[in-house]
Amino acid sequence: MKARHLLCLGVTTFVLAVTSSMRAADGDAEWQKVNEIVEGVKNPKEKPKTREEAIGMLKKGITEFDAAYAAALKAGPSNAARWDAALFEAMTGRVREVAGIPAPAKPAISLDDIVKAADAKAETKSQASLVSVMESAEAAEAPGGDLAAWTAKAEKHLKDFPDEKMNQMVEGKLKSIKASADLKTKPLELKFTAVDGREVDVSKLQGKVVLVDFWATWCGPCVAELPNVIKAYKELHAKGFEIVGISLDQDKAELEGFVKEKGMEWPQYFDGKGWQNEIASKYGIQSIPAMWLLNKKGMVVSTDARGHLEEAVTKLLAE
Structure with a gap:
């Protein structure tokens, strides 16, 4: 019994050691740093007192995020934390404009990658789908845009992610596009x-x-x-x-x-x-x-x- 106990203990110790090694190799420390930076941007410990101070804090936070995100992708390219970081990057477009920080020419991970990911959290996939739908709306409404394709994409999002908290944005945009189409066919009734x-x-x-x-x-x-x-x-x-x-x-x-x-x-x-x-x-x-x-x-x-x-x-x- 004692020998069996020691054997089990040895196997457990070995498994724990391997697991710990795998986690370290998968860049847990780097991804934790990314998460801390993201939280700092979303919920700064000290609230800015002026617009200039707010822009300075955003610029610092996004710059630190970009560097940490690149390092984490290199250290742990298959870590599941990458999906949340990629979503955050996709949602910083307007912030980057305000802070004067250029967005990457091509994201390492696209919104569609997040939606299709087997190991991404359901909430993350839902939000990525929402952002993708809303971002593509502008191009769809532009001259030459494909409103039919966008409408199909929006309706698919609502079907696939019915519990998304911000779905009213998609529903409102669908209503707006339909109303805009109607406005082109007859005088406004008001x-x-x-x-x-x-x-x-x-x-x-x-x-x-x-x-x-x-x-x-x-x-x-x-x-x-x-x-x-x-x-x-x-x-x-x-x-x-x-x-x-x-x-x-x-x-x-x-x-x-x-x-x-x-x-x-x-x-x-x-x-x-x-x-x-x-x-x-x-x-x-x-x-x-x-x-x-x-x-x-x-x-x-x-x-x-x-x-x-x-x-x-x-x-x-x-x-």
Whole structure:
């Protein structure tokens, strides 16, 4: 019995030693460092006090991640931790733009690789699929893009990963693309009672150029764009330019006070539902400001009039 016990103990010790050696060889230490850096970027111990400080922290974190990720891939190319790191890398695109750090020309591991990986966590695969769907939407919506293929991809994601927490993003984009397709076939139908009691029916504005402005008082970019909107309205309203506001605010008094203070004379739709605003939801609006321009026939000819509003309106008025 004693000999058998010693033999078992010897085998166990040998197995543990081999396992430990395999783990070390598979780069556990390097991947742990990657994980610590990722956590530091996501949840910094000290919150930045200024935008400049925040950008500096992001730049430092992403730079450290890139170096650690490359080292970990070299030390442990088959370690399952690689899938989470690859997902993080794929999700840093906008952050890299802000921090001024170029993205790799070709990722070592693609989002599709993560989705197909047998040893990736279900949550990681789900998130990778979501990111892949949303990233490909922009190309699909561009001139010459394949919306049918993107729609099939999006629907497959929803079927394969029905429990993904952020699926409302995909569902909203599907709704937005369908709504955009419908907008190209007939004049916009939009009727409501404005917050000040005015009755609005966009179909009765045909013959004029109309801006449908999805915005909110709490939206920084919306407020930043407002001077340009007011300027265009003052200069072109007499020539046939109208604006219809769709407010995603939740506080009616705050909206009314803001509109009065800024001298915004056009009607505003308000239902107090924020991002669940009924008109915005109907058309799949996921970010604001969303500025739609209607030509004199009531057709939506642009869903991105921000930054060149006056020029675009002047051109449409001349048609």
